[in-house]
Amino acid sequence: MKITILHDLIRWEEKALYQASLKKGLDVSLIDIKDEFFDVTKDYDSKFGDVALQRATSYYKGLHSAAIIESLGVKVINSSQVLMITGNKLFTTLKLKENNIATPRTIVAFSPEKAIEAFKELGEKAVIKPVLGSWGRMVALLDSYYSAKAVFEEREYMEPIYQVYYLQEFVKRPPRDIRAFVVGDQVIAAIYRHQPSGDFRTNTALGGKAENCPVTKEIEDLAIKAAKAIGNGVYGVDMMETEKGIVVHEVNGTVEFKNSVSVTGVDIPAKIIDFAIEVAKR
Structure with a gap:
């Protein structure tokens, strides 16, 4: 089986996915979409393998290259439809509302x-x-x-x-939020993201600290429901704890997990590759 990892920047996550693929004996390649041009009038191109993981950091490059590669007959995770929704906070909110999932006003x-x-x-x-x-x-x-x-x-x-x-x-919550990792129909791990001093944002890219979060029934059910509202794929579902229960405020379709592997002890890259293999076989 051949798998490709599409990217525009190689981060820790892309390297980890590559190594996880090698460990499973897959034919794997890293493809920088900036170094490619795509003949959109062609049919199947074996270069992109049986399944492709879309890991581009650019919303526009990731969305459009996913659509092109899908048109060549290759399965892409996440699909262009999923990326269009998760890359746009308004589209995500509309999907959450449509499926009666609690989200901030x-x-x-x-x-x-x-x-x-x-x-x-x-x-x-x-x-x-x-x-x-x-x-x-x-x-x-x-x-x-x-x-x-x-x-x-x-x-x-x-x-x-x-x-x-x-x-x-503005939601009254503890100085943290929750990110649940959904792969297919399973919540494989979750973390608390603690906001840094002097900031209300919890993003680890801005100094937020990750801590393992037990996956409760409430977290699991809500994360799966949010993922299903958008489509089969790999997600980081972001939630906040409120006085009235947990609400979903964002769903990430090109999720990072470097800080999460170490604190949860879950081999997230291996889980994603296992899912990619399942998708390729369908």
């Missing part, structure tokens, strides 16, 4: 004036996020009218995607 506006009204509707304390983006970049806590007004006005001079004002209520 979210309001979207398309002008600074209406964004201010949305901010007031949320009690003048809210979190603004770019609909596209990862690692907590450009996520801001708005806790006053003047700070919100300044952020909204500044976004009008940025790229058009930042003029989609995606606002979520």
Whole structure:
């Protein structure tokens, strides 16, 4: 069986997936999509193997290259449809709502004036996020009218995607959130992500600390439900603990796991490769 790992940057995760593939006796190759061109009028290309893992950090490059490779008859994890949804926070929220999955109250506006009204509707304390983006970049806590007004006005001079004002209520929670790792129909591990001092964001890329989180029935059921709402694949389902229960605020379709392997003791790369083998055989 041949497996390809598609990337635009080789991180610890891509190296670990490569080594896990070798240990299982697979024919595996790393393909940098920046070094390729794709003839979209062609049929099957054996270069991309029986199954491909899409690991590109770029939303646009990952989404479009996945769609092209699928058109060649190759199975891609995660699929272009999944990547389109998980790479866009608004699309993810709509899927969660459609499937009755608890998620923070979210309001979207398309002008600074209406964004201010949305901010007031949320009690003048809210979190603004770019609909596209990862690692907590450009996520801001708005806790006053003047700070919100300044952020909204500044976004009008940025790229058009930042003029989609995606606002979520500020959720009262412990100084941490939960990331559950879903592979296929199983929750294989979970971590707490503790926010660093002086920041409300829990992203490990910003200094958040990972700690093993026991997978309770509530976490397992909610993570599986969120994953199924989007489609079969590999996910990091992000959750917050609230007074009314756990809510899902994001679902990651190109999830990182370097810090999670060490704290959970779970061989996440091996689990992903096992899943890829199953998908290839279907």
